[in-house]
Amino acid sequence: MELDKALRISAAGMAAQSTRLRIVAENLANRDSTGDTPGADPYRRRTVTFAEKLDRETGARAVRVSRVGQAAGEFPRRFDPAHPAADAQGYVKTxxxxxxxxxxxxxxxxxxxSANLSVLETTRGMLSRTIEALR
Structure with missing residues (x-):
């Protein structure tokens, strides 16, 4: 049934975006964290990578989270010699x-x-109207 595929695809999209929102929230919550010891690395930004998956039961292709990784790159440094994580030159990695x-x-x-939710709600409404028409 094609409506079943639409429900599964939109649910998979909502699950993937929910994971992405959680990772963004973690990143924002840790944007001011630093290491505890001199020269220690602070929190590293996390990233989400998506991939396509095939639902063998329905034959539908949907999105999924393939990996939650860490962003590469250097840590910005700020001068704060009084901070416990400051290195010998007085810089703290952020x-x-x-x-x-x-x-x-x-x-x-x-x-x-939100777009996936709209598809889910529309599909659910179509299913309800189909059931009502069959009664």
Whole structure:
């Protein structure tokens, strides 16, 4: 049944975007965290990678989270010689998180989640009307 495929595809999209929103929230929550010891690395930004999966039962292709990884790159440093994590020169490594990028990722994930929810609700309504017509 094609409506069943639509439900599964939109549910998979919602699950993937939900994971993405959770990772963005973690990144934003840790944007000010630092290491505990001199020269220690702070929180590293996490990223979500999507992949296509085939639902063998329905033959539908849907999205899934293939990997939650860490962003590469250097940590920004700020001068704060009084901080417990300051190195010998007085610099503290800070997380490689840009709040603007995280907010943009969050908005995109919210919109994708909302679009999938709309498809789910529309499909559910079509199923309900079909059942009513068969009575």
């Amino acid at each position: 997380p490689n998180i840009d709040s603007l990028i995280e907010v943009m990722d969050m908005r995109e994930a919210q919109r994708s989640y």
